[in-house]
Amino acid sequence: MAALADQLTALLGPSRVSVTETDLATHSTDKWFASNPPEVVVHAESAAEVSEVLRFANANRIPVTPQGSRVGYVGGCVPLQGGIALSVARMNKIKEITLEDGVAVIEPGVITGHLQNEVRKLGWFYPPDPASLKECSLGGNIATNAGGPRCLKYGVTRHYVLGLEAVLADGSIVKAGGRCHKNKTGFDLVGLMVGSEGMLGVVTEATLRLIPHPPMRAMLSAGFKSFAEAANAVQRILGSGFLPSALEIADKFTLRAAREYLGASVTPEGDAHLLVEIDGQPESVKGEIEQLAKLVTSLGSICLNKAMGDEACEAFWKLRREFSYSLRNTGLIKLNEDIVVPRGRLVDLVDFAEKLQSETGFPVACFGHAGDGNIHVNIMVPTMDDPAIRERAEAALDRLFHQVIAWNGAITGEHGIGVAKKRWWRDAVSPAAHETHLRLKAALDPNGILNPGKFLG
Structure with missing residues (x-):
């Protein structure tokens, strides 16, 4: 470790290189539960410094894990093979x-x-x-x-x-x-x-x-008796010629957790929740939100609230952003999977999640981006340190991902694959697509120093 740090310090100067216990621990992980410390942390402040580090690392076959804010959910920033954690966080202009x-x-x-x-x-x-x-x-x-x-x-x-x-x-x-x-x-x-x-x-x-920036935005917050009714509303909204800027859905477990964390008075009634946001010119937005309200009411919503303007809309978004914190408040670990299904499979997905919950004993919460089928399926587990519980959790994830693939869905919509989804990568792509990835990797990184150990190996 000392020799590597000394070499990098000679290359970049002491202000860029760290081997403190705190820095090594901080740069050993992201928001996922996996962790492995690097040998050294480099805080680059320019493209020239990044270039120097990579040229040195490539010549000496030293693993390099690029890092920024390290808030990913798939272990993409974990330095699995030690080496250099290359932070670009200081490049923030x-x-x-x-x-x-x-x-x-x-x-x-x-x-x-x-x-x-x-x-x-x-x-x-x-x-x-x-x-x-x-x-x-x-x-x-x-x-x-x-x-x-x-x-x-x-x-x-x-x-x-x-x-x-x-x-x-x-x-x-x-x-x-x-x-x-x-x-x-x-x-x-x-x-x-x-x-x-x-x-x-x-x-x-x-x-x-x-x-x-659109000068006006407006939102609807609607509660439904069932997820199926809320999912039907998603299809009817889009089928009626509306293109919302956001269309979010949440299931009953998510809402129950929110009621316990935030209180029933600020959480919509029902076992499903729909958020609809539109934006545009003020007069058109005013007319459109009224039409949407009538449509959603006709589709069976049991409570409906409207918001006009940034401040009122942010109050609705605050509830949506609190869903994750509400689930964490249960005391369980949230295995947050950002799967995507064809939009017509939304009800099938929640039905599958409820079946998975009853069979595994792990609560499952579904919420997210209904408009594009990107739903965050959260399998809630008491711990990942107990080998028996971890094995059950992995089996539940295995069932989830294979079902999503069978529906022609995607194993990730926005978090990436990293380490967390590595085991399902080969099932999610064709052999030819996998081989193409390997060829590209070999062409641009023939010594395999960049972020090794992730989904390509």
Whole structure:
């Protein structure tokens, strides 16, 4: 350890290299339960420093795990093979916001919510909104192609990345894309890097697309007697020509946990909850929310509340964001799986979750992005330290993922695969697709130093 730290200190200086017990522990994990300490932590502050680290590591076959805010849910930031934890958290500058071009140029350590706030002050909008937006970094969002509730209307991170600067395993600095909103010059190297989970390169700068911020938004919060009725409302809303900016659903276990944590007075009635958000020009939003309210009422909602404007809408979103904390308040460990099913399978998914709950004895909570079928299925377990309980939990996850695959769903919509979903990776893709991944990895990282041990091996 000392020899590696000494070599890196000689290369970068003492302010960039750390082997303190606290730093090694902090950079050994993310929000998942797995943990493994690196030998050394490097706090890079420029693309040139990232390049120096990777060139050195590649020459000496030293594993490198890129890290940002480390708030992922799949162990993607865990340094499974020790080596270097390469943190870009200090690279946190918004370099440029140019409204004439509709772009922001950022470093990877910029917190997502911070960028949103800065462009909002100027009347503009960066739509991707993962639940952890107040703490997750944009580099991590790019690495996992993060989403959020507004994906239904506005799309995921990939739709907002116009250009990238990334450092490859050999230290080469590659620039792809640019600041033009249309660009078909060569292969889509930007798309190759977005969602690559730190295994093909380390993003050191991104040029992001901005759009004008809608001047008005409004929301409905509706309770239903059953999940089937709420899911039917999702289909009817979309089938009636509405395209909400967000369409969120929650099941009865989630609502019960919220009532215990937040109180019944702030939690909607019923065994299912639907949140609908729309945005646009003030007059059109006012008319549209009234039409939506009539439609949702006709579809059997047992309670309905409306909100107009940012402040009122944020009160509804506060409830939605508290769902995770409500589940944690149960005292159980939340195995949060961001699976995706075809939208017509929403009721099938919740029925399956209830069956899984009765058969395994683990509570299962489902809530999330109904508009695009990306539902967070949370298997609630008392511990993952007890081998017997962990084995049962793994068996429950195995059943969940194989059912999702059988429905032509996806094992991840926004968290990535990392370590947590590695065992289902080969079932989720075709042999030819797997082989293509391996060829790309071998071409860009022939010595396999970047984020080793994750889903590609």
